[in-house]
Amino acid sequence: MNNEVSVSITTGDNPKDAVIKGINNLGGISKFIEKDETVFIKINLTSITGFPSNVNFNTLIEIIKLCKTAGAKKVYIGSFPYENLSIKDVSDELGLKEFLEYYGGELVFLDNSDKLKISNEEKLKLQKDSFKEVEVQDFIIQYPKIILNIDKFICLNQVNVHPLFNIHLSLLNLFSCIPFKFRKIFAKENAEKDYIITDQYKKKLISRIFDIYDIKKPNLVINDLFHFMEGAGPFIYKDSKINPSKYIVCGNEAIATDYTTLKILGLNPEKNFLISHWIEKNIGILDLEKINLLGENLEEINLTFKQCKKRIEDIYVQKFNIKKGQICSGCFLQSYYLLNFLKTFLLKDLNYLPQCSYLFGANPLEPDSPNNIILYGDCAIKTTEKREFRTIEKEGRDIKTLFLKKAIMEKKNKRILEIPGCPPNIQDTLNRFLKYFKKNNLPTLNFYMKKLNKTKKTVEFDES
Template identity: 45%
Template sequence: NPLFNFNLSLLNLYSIIPTKYQEIGKKNRDNGDYISIDRYKKNLISNIYDVFTIKQPVLTINDLFYILEGAGPYIYKDSDLKKTNLMIIGDNAISVDLITLNMLNIDINESELFQQAQNNDLVVPKISNIKILGEKLEDTRINVKLCVSKLEDIKVKNVSINSGKFCSGCFKQAYHLLNMMKTYMGKDLKYNFSNSFMIGENPPEPKKAENIILFGDCVINSTKDYNFRKRIIEYKKDLIGDAKRKIKKGSKSKKNIKIKEKPVKEKPNKSILNLPGCPPDIFNCLELILKYYRKNNVPNLNLLTKVNKFWIKGESINMLNIWEAL
């Protein structure tokens, strides 16, 4: 999991509620400390525990028989399947998650998910006080390759990544979008050179002003005065015409003739793609990317968006309803 390292039972329980109710509201996002204290992540953890306290499960199973490591929780190009033959089962979800993290060599004190549990009046037991049956904890340590913590570590073909300051919400969505681009758009990007992906407040200037993708409201608003917003057009000298005029005027006068250079002009850069939102919606981003690069230039992305429309956005259900009506 890009935000919490692993999809623990607390996160899986939260995912039961409809997706539209999992979204973090946009209140107080204009405050200066929203990004610095990562208000998005704090609100998300608070919501996770709100759902958990409504009805706590009486049986919790963390199935670690197979683990998707490297990149997840979906299957991406950097994902690897690891077999452990282990399952952690218990009657207390928090205890099961604590044991799971301990087996995966994750320091529980560094887990924000459990640091905030006490603020929600939840009891976080000590590992030594949890009764364990079956395998010995010290004999079942698993080393797992975690998700990247920096977007720059996701190497997408012909795409440079420039990051500023951003919240966990934008990081999560950008993580998935970049992994989808790397997984499904490898051949598409092979023939689309010089792409820059920018995210967060005040990121560094891109090296080239071509195909600039601005991900999220923060980068769109904080880069309005950046150099890449304008293109400087330098008009070339008319060397042949200037030479002819020199010869023509030189025959009449021996005075030095100053040749006027055409002015340099600035024009708005139209090679910019805005992906608005805080955080942006992944499927809307894919649609906008497809529209920007055009279908013929990104055939793999075109196919992916058609599949997404059919299965994810409900068109498959509409088709089934039509068949049932017939």
């Protein structure tokens, strides 16, 4: 295979035609896969929801078939899902294992969630056998050995809008080669003073994304934007819709493929956090303007789409007065998901709730009333410790006068819901909501949490 970086843009009546054309433009599947090689296809497998938060299975089936025709010995498919979900949960809900087997692929339970009834010793042994420990940013992460030892690595990425990175690029897809717990960015106990101002969360996250990308680079990258999600995305379907762009971008290099994808979508790649980081660190290594572009003419493509909201204050949630402070990308991302979840699924519950003030970030604005204040995240909790709303004045018998006279006394405000974490975990947040506002005021949330809290049990194995 020559080392030229090539990217192909193709279109067709259906994803199948477009992806076949795309791979053929790059020289055909046999250019990437040789006989008796093993292949791993990294897909989007985020949750138990329907398309497009997961991969387009029509495109996936076609790629499996192509690999088989090239003589691949085994075609593995896998990914790590979102927090609190195991691969088994997703596979059972979507019927994936059997479906992929039927088409000649094999779903890999990277988290070993298919082997629940084994002893602790066996679990540890399995963990050792399945993962290799890799040091990343003074931090040990576990990387699946199956991907490291594979002959050929394909990344099939479903392109959607993303609240932080604008677009869900293949680099983000490759990031979920590792379990969710290693993808989380935590602030140190004594975080630097400028942690928020310099948005260390985002910097660390981007840096980790590239560290994971560097561990094993894909041989073939497919950005599937044949049907891509625009609007609120990627897990919020209420204010989102599918944009049938009918394009698929294939390339032999991830950065170049992502760069071209952004251009197709009318975005400036150099303003994208991931691409700009790469350009900054790798000047001279790959001239992105000299990518060998094949297929459709990039200049003639004019796609428009609706992006995610950039400001949390723009997300309207009934009964929630949003009071922002200085925030980093961690709190932005989690707040974005949380508020959109509330807005989408808890329409009825929000009618039962009293007016709330949602304070997040460091030094947030003053709440509208001392009642029902939600302090979201460590920054909001710590920086408001001495604020006036923390205490309330109440008339009562004064102890100093041996309860003979009435006086105005200061008491701790108990109408505050503190949600710790940097950033907080969504499931934990929702459980705290349920506890604070009571189940009978949140019937829909109660219903969902009964389901969600059950899935958490199956993930505990992975966490161990």
